[in-house]
Amino acid sequence: MNEDRIANFERMAQADPTNEMAHFSLGNAYLQAGRHAEAAQSLERCLSIAPEMSKAWQLCGQAQIGAGWADKAAATLMKGFEVAASKGDRMPQQAIGDLLRSIGREPPKVEKPVDEAAEALRASGAFVCQRTGRPGTRMEHPPFRGPVGAWIQENISAETWKAWIGQGTKVINELRLDFSRDRDQEVYDQHMHEFLGLDPEALVRIRGAATAGQGR
Secondary structure (H helix, E strand, O other): OHHHHHHHHHHHHHHOOOOHHHHHHHHHHHHHOOOHHHHHHHHHHHHHHOOOOHHHHHHHHHHHHHOOOHHHHHHHHHHHHHHHHHHOOHHHHHHHHHHHHHOOOOOOOOOOOHHHHHHHHHHOOOOEOOOOOOEOOEOOOOOOOOHHHHHHHHHOEHHHHHHHHHHHHHHHHHOOOOOOOHHHHHHHHHHHHHHHOOOHHHHHHHHHHHHHHHHO
């Protein structure tokens, strides 16, 4: 299945070299297949087009570490940490910090750590978006049914969800997704989870907690 995804994303990247989502998806697929050098190259192309994409900095540094390029990874991750901090992308920022520590480097200092600012806001009673660490508007209803939709309502601001809708439209158009195909729906969901900072372990916890709650 992953080889089919790789072939599909390779065609998309070759057909439109300016399509940052194709390069991002290709790099992510290479990374999942353990093809670290190729993953790093694709993600570097993505960043040359969209340098504000925090998640791409994270995955690019991860791929460079996997390829054995520790010094190059350190430079990538340092820059990515600053980009994520400037945007308030809390989850990629934390992941990048962990990657830096894994190669013996400390993350750069930022003027106002996102976590400290978020805690102060929560103490004031404000709704704080878990993805960005910034205050926002709580959604009145879950964006869709199920435990993940409920988690999004509880943890993601309406502003961040609106930003995903814009990004998700781009994903649909640039990757030519057709929701009549189950695999295309899975690709869309994967991008949504990555945008919101939901890794596979978090998804397991969310779904497991919902199942446990139903059993009571």
